[in-house]
Amino acid sequence: MNEIQNPANSMEKIISLCKRRGFVFQGSEIYGGLAGTYDYGPYGVELANNIKAVWWKSMVQGERNIVGLDSAIFTHPKVWEASGHVGGFADPLVECKECNTRSRADHLIEDVGAFADEKMSVEEINKVFDEHRDKIKCVKCGKKNFTEVRYINLLVKSNLGNFASDWAKEPTYLRGETCQGIYLNFKNVLDSSRVKVPFGIAQVGKAFRNEIAPRQYIFRLRELTQMEMQMFVKPEDEMTTYEKWRQKRWQYYLDLGFKEENLKWHEHENLVFYAKAAWDIEYKFPFGFKELEGIHARGDYDLSQHQKFSGKDLSYLDPVTNERYVPHVVETSVGLDRSFLAVVTEFYDEDELGGETRTVLRFPRTLAPIKVAVFPLLKNKPELVAKAEEVFTMLSSQMRAEFDDNGNIGKRYRRQDEIGTPACVTIDFETLEGDTKDTVTVRNRDTGAQERVHISELVSYLMQA
Ligand SMILES: [Zn+2]
Numbered sequence: 001m002n003e004i005q006n007p008a009n010s011m012e013k014i015i016s017l018c019k020r021r022g023f024v025f026q027g028s029e030i031y032g033g034l035a036g037t038y039d040y041g042p043y044g045v046e047l048a049n050n051i052k053a054v055w056w057k058s059m060v061q062g063e064r065n066i067v068g069l070d071s072a073i074f075t076h077p078k079v080w081e082a083s084g085h086v087g088g089f090a091d092p093l094v095e096c097k098e099c100n101t102r103s104r105a106d107h108l109i110e111d112v113g114a115f116a117d118e119k120m121s122v123e124e125i126n127k128v129f130d131e132h133r134d135k136i137k138c139v140k141c142g143k144k145n146f147t148e149v150r151y152i153n154l155l156v157k158s159n160l161g162n163f164a165s166d167w168a169k170e171p172t173y174l175r176g177e178t179c180q181g182i183y184l185n186f187k188n189v190l191d192s193s194r195v196k197v198p199f200g201i202a203q204v205g206k207a208f209r210n211e212i213a214p215r216q217y218i219f220r221l222r223e224l225t226q227m228e229m230q231m232f233v234k235p236e237d238e239m240t241t242y243e244k245w246r247q248k249r250w251q252y253y254l255d256l257g258f259k260e261e262n263l264k265w266h267e268h269e270n271l272v273f274y275a276k277a278a279w280d281i282e283y284k285f286p287f288g289f290k291e292l293e294g295i296h297a298r299g300d301y302d303l304s305q306h307q308k309f310s311g312k313d314l315s316y317l318d319p320v321t322n323e324r325y326v327p328h329v330v331e332t333s334v335g336l337d338r339s340f341l342a343v344v345t346e347f348y349d350e351d352e353l354g355g356e357t358r359t360v361l362r363f364p365r366t367l368a369p370i371k372v373a374v375f376p377l378l379k380n381k382p383e384l385v386a387k388a389e390e391v392f393t394m395l396s397s398q399m400r401a402e403f404d405d406n407g408n409i410g411k412r413y414r415r416q417d418e419i420g421t422p423a424c425v426t427i428d429f430e431t432l433e434g435d436t437k438d439t440v441t442v443r444n445r446d447t448g449a450q451e452r453v454h455i456s457e458l459v460s461y462l463m464q465a
Contacts, residue, residue, distance in 0.1 A: 036214030036222030046369030071181025361420030
């Protein structure tokens with residue numbers, strides 16, 4: 001059902017590289033870990049910030065009618081009733097009667113080649129599960145003795161502002177998705193900025209889900225970061241806007257340097273009743289094609305629900321035609337953590353350079369955690385070190401740079417290759433005197449080629465690289 005793994009960028013290799021080089025650590029690791037949480041290390045946080053920045057640049061800076069927002073993680077409990085999450089944001093769970101391992105019923109059904117998803121009713125999914133019960137094995141013990149399928153709500157509850165011992169009866173929820181904060185602020189943004197329909201609101205932030213079986217590394221998390229944009233449009237413009245955003249979001253990955261054969265469209269089999277269209281962009285992760293981003297035409301469901309539950313008017317008065325309507329929503333929604341995994345997978349490579357096998361992350365410059373590394377050729381020559389420090393100070397005021405004087409040059413190159421640094425600058429004896437005074441060696445990550453560049457031209461040279 002899923003494509004065969006590419007052994008060059010297998011999950012094991014990616015996880016090992018991410019840990020070894022400080023991209024991703026298991027959450028609460030020294031206490032044995034906390035399932036469904038991961039921490040981004042020194043290079044991971046740089047990569048994650050760069051992914052967010054590229055997204056923001058494309059979605060907010062690059063669009064005339066999209067504005068940004070950063071809404072609260074804790075939201076009024078009614079929000080999640082209105083959105084349908086309290087009633088319907090649930091995943092199907094089965095439990096192994098032999099070893100008590102809990103699994104997602106739809107995933108187990110998919111693993112034996114049949115179709116199921118979390119939008120099926122409890123009766124429907126139990127029927128499908130029963131049809132395949134003789135083939136479905138527990139992921140832990142391999143036995144085939146399961147409970148019935150039941151649904152578990154995914155919202156994470158908290159006691160925020162509630163000091164009663166039975167607080168769980170009236171919890172405040174951590175947001176299950178960032179877009180609700182956008183709907184809540186539709187009117188505020190409309191009244192306080194110069195936007196007119198059609199306009200969009202974009203947000204990057206954390207969301208929380210009580211995933212039954214967090215798995216596939218940072219692909220399915222209990223604490224995740226979303227990058228979402230909701231476009232508010234005139235009802236009759238919904239589908240043309242939708243098609244436009246489908247094209248844009250596909251092109252976004254190509255512009256980032258993704259190979260087109262590693263992306264594909266997937267249309268949702270079961271649409272929720274209010275939705276007009278829902279397609280996912282899937283990426284070829286090491287474990288097969290899986291959802292990276294969703295693009296959805298949601299009708300007026302979201303604003304209408306909040307209008308109904310809050311009692312506030314969320315309609316829009318068109319200043320030109322004097323028409324009043326509740327705007328329809330076109331949404332693009334992508335997980336930052338999934339993007340991170342896709343980016344590392346896409347640009348992971350192994351090749352041979354100078355007779356040695358190496359691992360290299362061929363990140364585009366915009367995404368690379370470190371843009372340039374600066375080396376004095378030798379650590380024990382004060383004049384080389386002083387000049388290298390001078391060059392480092394100059395570069396680090398312009399871009400994220402790293403200084404390294406540890407070990408031989410070859411080793412320092414390998415280390416930078418593994419974290420995806422596009423260029424390394426070496427200060428050697430030629431930098432100090434003669435015709436070559438004030439020139440440095442710049443080594444290219446992808447080709448290993450070296451060029452001498454004058455220090456005064458270094459910044460513009462590196463910016464173009
Ligand atoms: Zn079991």
